[in-house]
Amino acid sequence: MMISRFCFTLRLIFCVMLLSFPLSGSLFAQEDFYAGKTIRLVVSGGGAYEAFARLFARYLPAYIPGKPTFVVQEMPGGGGMRAASFLYNIAPRDGTVLGAVHGSVITAPLLSPGVADFEVNKFGWIGNATRDVYIGYVNKTSSVLSLEEAKTRQVIMGGTSLGSNGIDMAIIGRDLFGLKFKIISGYKTSVDTKLAMDRSEIDGTAGSTLGSLRTSGMLDNGAVKIIFQHGFAKHPDLPDVPLFSDLAKTDQEREMLNVMLARGEFAKPYLAPPGLPPQRLELLRTAFMRTTQDPGFLADVNKQKLEYDQPTSGEEFAQLIAKVLKTPQSTIDSLNKLLASYNDGTK
8 A cells, every 4th residue: 555655656746747847948948048149129219218228238138047138229210110010020029139119109000000010919018117208398599488389379390200209299289279380290310300400490399208308418408498298297397387288178188188198108118029938028027127226227327317217017018008009999080080180291
């Protein structure tokens, strides 16, 4: 009887060991995968987008088993949609190419269904570096220096393209709220938009991040003036700057703005192409969140005066995206109709 029980126990232990080997091998494979490899980090814009991407490229490897080398590649265009399209349709799906894109990518399939060729819920969302406040600002030499003045006098607002905050918010301001915006699109990046201001081609932009403006130094030297801010509440540093959302008068207008303002919650998202092995995605998510608390990383964020507020984990980020995708179709249809009215900025 004792021998029989002993044999049964041995067989049980042996079975347990066999069942554990595939899992252990999988875990070891994830830990060994990045050893000696290079990760290409595709960033969709300049300014604060690039600044954050280069900081992650510097500090993130220390928290990834195998400590891979990072290379940052700029891929501007379409308010982040060019980079998102590349990651979704072309980039390898093994975790050797990652992305740092604009928050507008999240709403692109809803608001630009004919342009966005990707499904946001299929990406591997690694995390969101920061929530940011978007602002509208003008050159100090502009004839319009306040939101109230923009209601009665023309001001030229520039940006990259339809789908980016700079252009989308300008369209909403002009066509929904009656602001006297003349809109000029086609600038390659937010940096190019700022250079256009220097050349007096435009007066300002309706949707830049506060962090990007601070990074440029234009705010500190008094070269520009912020005339309104986006967001669900005023930024602590901008108590006297009016909220763009205060222009909304009806429930539908407020619902439409809520979709647009959600981009501020997704200011600096990081993602992997679809199909990344779950264990590898979890590894990257853990490394990302640990990087956001790294003392050296935080010191460099402060040194570069980057806007940094409440980084979001990949799991939480995916849940927020799912919520945005449940926006009532009637609201989406109204927004799309409004944005579709934009042509070349001469309307």
